[in-house]
Amino acid sequence: MSVYESWFLPSILDVVMRQKHLAKYRAAIVPAAQGHVLEIGVGSGLNFPYYGGGVERVIGIDPSPRLLDFARKRAAVSKVPIELVLGSATAIPLPDEAVDTVVMTWTLCSIPDASAALDEIRRVLKPNGQFLFIEHGLAPDEAVERWQHRLTPIWRRIAGGCHLNRKMDQLILSAGFEIKSAQTEYAPGPRPMSFMYKGCACQSQGRALRSPSRPDAGAADASRGPNR
Numbered sequence: 001m002s003v004y005e006s007w008f009l010p011s012i013l014d015v016v017m018r019q020k021h022l023a024k025y026r027a028a029i030v031p032a033a034q035g036h037v038l039e040i041g042v043g044s045g046l047n048f049p050y051y052g053g054g055v056e057r058v059i060g061i062d063p064s065p066r067l068l069d070f071a072r073k074r075a076a077v078s079k080v081p082i083e084l085v086l087g088s089a090t091a092i093p094l095p096d097e098a099v100d101t102v103v104m105t106w107t108l109c110s111i112p113d114a115s116a117a118l119d120e121i122r123r124v125l126k127p128n129g130q131f132l133f134i135e136h137g138l139a140p141d142e143a144v145e146r147w148q149h150r151l152t153p154i155w156r157r158i159a160g161g162c163h164l165n166r167k168m169d170q171l172i173l174s175a176g177f178e179i180k181s182a183q184t185e186y187a188p189g190p191r192p193m194s195f196m197y198k199g200c201a202c203q204s205q206g207r208a209l210r211s212p213s214r215p216d217a218g219a220a221d222a223s224r225g226p227n228r
């Protein structure tokens with residue numbers, strides 16, 4: 001990892017992710033978390049103030065030691081107990097069916113193998129658990145989409161692996177979740193970076209956990225387009 005990625009980028013992310021209009025999304029989604037919560041890509045801990053009384057504890061996982069340092073300071077003043085773990089969403093150090101809620105905000109775009117991360121989320125989520133997400137991704141307008149495909153190879157180099165062109169709802173469905181509620185819209189900002197997907201998903205009862213053949217993996221891969 002370069003000095004830019006390990007040192008400067010975490011500070012940039014902490015500032016960028018504090019933008020006021022993103023707080024509106026956090027406030028709409030995070031308070032629905034209940035029980036034992038796993039936050040994937042916890043970053044600098046900006047969701048902590050939004051966890052409510054129904055949360056027993058939050059485990060936050062992230063591969064960036066520096067972002068976890070920021071998160072540690074916010075965890076110290078959080079009203080819910082927070083445990084921070086250095087690691088990746090593609091190898092979550094928890095047993096099967098361990099958590100009631102998974103929270104993931106603006107993170108699936110940056111995980112190199114998004115499908116593997118979603119498989120892990122399904123594994124650790126209880127059968128009746130909820131998966132709360134806010135992500136940005138592929139826009140429905142052709143002109144914007146074209147720019148997203150064009151910009152992603154450069155953007156991911158400067159923005160911590162972030163892909164602008166992942167079709168988030170399709171990825172989530174392809175991993176075997178059922179989307180209970182979802183909303184998409186443009187947030188303020190440049191359109192290629194600001195098409196938001198927010199919602200709640202649950203385990204699809206008809207799907208086997210970690211199906212070895214992943215019959216719909218092709219759809220997920222197709223949704224990534226030329227962004228890998």
Ligand SMILES: C[S@@+](CC[C@H](N)C(=O)[O-])C[C@H]1O[C@@H](n2cnc3c(N)ncnc32)[C@H](O)[C@@H]1O
Nearest residue numbers: 017041042043046064088089105106107110111
């Ligand atoms: C744009 S930041 C969002 C941080 C935080 N979720 C927020 O809402 O402010 C993307 C986050 O994804 C994390 N990330 C990247 N790869 C990851 C992986 N394989 N597993 C878990 N988190 C990852 C980054 O370290 C970073 O914290």
